[in-house]
Amino acid sequence: MSEQRDEGFDEWMAAIDRGEGYALECPEGHGSLPPRRRCPECGDPDLERQPLPDGGSLDTFTRIHVATPEFADDAPYVVAIVDFGLVRLTGQLRDVEEPEVGMSVAVGVEERETKEEPLLVFRPA
Numbered sequence: 001m002s003e004q005r006d007e008g009f010d011e012w013m014a015a016i017d018r019g020e021g022y023a024l025e026c027p028e029g030h031g032s033l034p035p036r037r038r039c040p041e042c043g044d045p046d047l048e049r050q051p052l053p054d055g056g057s058l059d060t061f062t063r064i065h066v067a068t069p070e071f072a073d074d075a076p077y078v079v080a081i082v083d084f085g086l087v088r089l090t091g092q093l094r095d096v097e098e099p100e101v102g103m104s105v106a107v108g109v110e111e112r113e114t115k116e117e118p119l120l121v122f123r124p125a
């Protein structure tokens, strides 16, 4: 997770929480996430919001058994990268005993155990 949080990012997390998640798309079809003023690939400032699909496809995952103190109470947990077409999102995968690449998951926002901070969470779709 990036620590570059600002209003654009918080607003985006709130949209995910409402089930209104979106990605930014430039005229060339490159996807990105807020906060962005320009496409990170081609620099085009004409970014349009595109709704995220209901489910994404599990791309990669890592099981974390020993976490940094910040996340100690969350461990063990699974960090996953999920492909939503335009963008790939990183978050915690919950309620899955044996994750499999390609499985379909939905994204939401929940709080971390350790810090009361919103966190992207994936669950089976």
Ligand SMILES: [Zn+2]
Residues within 6 Å of the ligand: 026, 027, 028, 029, 030, 039, 040, 041, 042, 043, 044
């Ligand atoms: Zn672009």
